[in-house]
Amino acid sequence: MSRVVKLGKRTRTSIVGVGVLVMLAVGGGVAAARTDGSGNGPARGAQSGATTTTADAAKPAKSTQPGKKPRPSPSPTGSPTTSPAPTPTPSPSAGTDVQIALPGFVPDYRFGDILVDEAHGHIYLTGGKGTSDLVVTDLDGGNVHTLAGIAPGAAGMALSPDGTKLYIAASDQDWLRIVDTTTFALSGQFAGKTDGTMSCPRDVAFAAGQLWVSWGCDNAPAGIGRVDLRSGAFQLNAIGTIDDRLATAPLLATTPTQPNLVIAGETGSNPALVVRFEATSMWLYQQAIRRTDGGSVDQLAITPDGSQVIVPSGAPYYHPALRTSDLVEVHQYPTAPYPNAVAIRDDGLVVAGIDGAYENDVYVFQPGGTTPIATYEFGHLPNQETWAYTLVPGGLAVHGDRIYAITQIPGQSGVVTLRIRDIG
Numbered sequence: 001m002s003r004v005v006k007l008g009k010r011t012r013t014s015i016v017g018v019g020v021l022v023m024l025a026v027g028g029g030v031a032a033a034r035t036d037g038s039g040n041g042p043a044r045g046a047q048s049g050a051t052t053t054t055a056d057a058a059k060p061a062k063s064t065q066p067g068k069k070p071r072p073s074p075s076p077t078g079s080p081t082t083s084p085a086p087t088p089t090p091s092p093s094a095g096t097d098v099q100i101a102l103p104g105f106v107p108d109y110r111f112g113d114i115l116v117d118e119a120h121g122h123i124y125l126t127g128g129k130g131t132s133d134l135v136v137t138d139l140d141g142g143n144v145h146t147l148a149g150i151a152p153g154a155a156g157m158a159l160s161p162d163g164t165k166l167y168i169a170a171s172d173q174d175w176l177r178i179v180d181t182t183t184f185a186l187s188g189q190f191a192g193k194t195d196g197t198m199s200c201p202r203d204v205a206f207a208a209g210q211l212w213v214s215w216g217c218d219n220a221p222a223g224i225g226r227v228d229l230r231s232g233a234f235q236l237n238a239i240g241t242i243d244d245r246l247a248t249a250p251l252l253a254t255t256p257t258q259p260n261l262v263i264a265g266e267t268g269s270n271p272a273l274v275v276r277f278e279a280t281s282m283w284l285y286q287q288a289i290r291r292t293d294g295g296s297v298d299q300l301a302i303t304p305d306g307s308q309v310i311v312p313s314g315a316p317y318y319h320p321a322l323r324t325s326d327l328v329e330v331h332q333y334p335t336a337p338y339p340n341a342v343a344i345r346d347d348g349l350v351v352a353g354i355d356g357a358y359e360n361d362v363y364v365f366q367p368g369g370t371t372p373i374a375t376y377e378f379g380h381l382p383n384q385e386t387w388a389y390t391l392v393p394g395g396l397a398v399h400g401d402r403i404y405a406i407t408q409i410p411g412q413s414g415v416v417t418l419r420i421r422d423i424g
Contacts, residue, residue: 008331028381036180095421097381102127102279102416107408110267111392111416112171113154113203114406116399120181123397123404123420126154129171132177150186151177153155156203156214156251162206167211169201171249176201176213189227191215191234199225199236202249202267208260208279212238216249216268224250226262226279242275242286250275251300251394258306261324265297265311272296272313276327293320298340298393303367304348312339312352317350334370335363341396343403349423351398353391353405361391362405364423376421378407388419398423 105111105127112126116139125135131154134147153172157208159181160167166179167189174192179185191213192199200217211229213302215236216222223243237243248268254261258281266272271291278287295314302309308321308330319339321331333352348367354360360375378389388410395406395416405419 002102004416013084055379072318095419096141098137098144098380098418098420100125100135100137100144100416100418101146101414102131102133103114103414104130104132105414105416106130107406107410110155111394114395114397114404115157115159115166116397116403116404117159117181118399119161122181123418124166125159125406125416126151126157127151127169127416128155132172133167133176134168137418139402141418147179147184147186150179153200156205158204158206158211161206166197167204169204171200171202171214172198174199174201176204189232189234191225191227193236194244200249203252205252205254205262207254207262209281212252212254212279214252214264216246216248218268222246222249222266224252224262237276239275239286242277242289243404245273245289246275247273248296251301253300253309255302255304255306257304258324261302262304262305263300263309263324265292265300265313267296270314274311274322274327276309276324288325290322290327295338299342299396300343301344301350303344304346310342310344310350310352312342312354314338314340314355319350331368332370332393333363333365334372336360337390340393341391342403343396344399345400346400347398349398351396351403355390356395362396362403362409362421374423376403376405376419378405378419380384381417387411392416 001158110128112128115124121139123137130179132149132152133142134150134154136145138272151168151170153170155169155171158167164181166181168177176189176191178187178189191201198217199215201213201215203214205212211227213225223237223246224239225234226235226238248266250264250266253263262277262279271294274290276288290315293316297311297313299312300309307324310319310321314317317337319333319335319342320329323330333350334351335354336356336359338355340355343351350365352363360377362376363372364374365372389407389409392406392408397404401423407417407419
């Protein structure tokens with residue numbers, strides 16, 4: 001039997017400011033103990049979680065892209081800082097909401113990444129261009145710690161195959177930050193060019209025993225490179241003729257069940273190029289290439305068996321599942337305008353998100369299903385009246401019986417809210 005969970009939305013004519021976490025310096029780094037990769041909707045109406053009053057409010061215009069920061073060295077400088085751990089707020093609809101400071105984050109721009117580290121009991125968050133922090137929470141959204149200023153433009157993330165290292169793309173520069181997942185010790189990896197211009201790494205993924213790095217600054221060439229993990233050598237253009245066709249930095253997706261498979265989707269092109277290729281330690285070859293039906297790719301998720309990839313891109317107004325062998329569409333998960341996020345559980349359960357104006361924000365489907373078994377709508381926080389919250393592009397993760405969604409108030413910079421909901 002389907003269970004529909006709705007969290008009310010409400011709007012008002014002025015925005016109530018959200019308190020931003022105060023950053024405190026902590027000497028000597030973070031303690032080793034557990035510190036537990038489009039379109040936009042029209043004016044958004046909302047409904048209060050406590051009443052049935054509704055009111056329409058125009059959605060603020062998209063913010064312009066933040067500028068680049070001065071170029072630092074990839075080597076660690078200074079000690080990571082931590083933020084005070086805010087108490088997660090129980091939601092009136094059986095969930096938890098945690099407001100998180102992300103200095104430099106611009107609403108409706110491109111979010112960085114969200115990643116679940118089950119082995120260490122962590123959720124990792126990055127904010128994308130203009131930000132530089134790594135935020136770490138436990139799986140309940142508590143014990144929030146911030147490693148501040150460690151990766152300019154902190155964007156896509158990937159865990160090493162053994163889970164001991166977290167790699168973060170520094171998209172405002174030309175290197176990767178490497179974080180020890182036990183001690184939080186920092187190191188770096190160059191992933192740039194030889195002509196002195198920046199590469200702006202956007203995403204990272206492991207396949208065929210190598211680390212793959214997508215890159216591309218604004219109004220500049222883009223490509224996919226790879227790092228030899230034994231020598232640390234970086235090859236800027238690693239996929240030949242595919243690199244020649246990429247106009248914007250892509251997101252990357254891989255899966256352990258097909259260790260040589262890589263799916264890439266452009267993040268700033270409309271329509272966007274989607275590429276499937278296979279790689280080995282000695283060579284690689286292209287398998288399939290296509291374009292989205294409309295919009296740039298906001299997130300990618302491959303099914304556990306590696307047979308399909310779901311590609312939300314703003315349009316069409318559903319979540320298309322493409323066969324990984326040839327990128328032909330084989331299924332549609334009915335959602336609403338405008339698809340901007342997706343996550344797949346290890347049993348194939350699909351969690352699909354949209355940048356919705358009046359619709360539900362998140363839809364949950366059984367593998368291959370056409371009717372959601374649950375839906376979620378995110379409104380304002382308890383005892384707070386603000387503009388309606390929206391799901392950030394690429395802001396979904398799923399683990400066990402929980403959905404992790406990153407939401408924002410349009411027009412409010414520097415803060416996001418982690419919404420944790422039980423699937424039930």
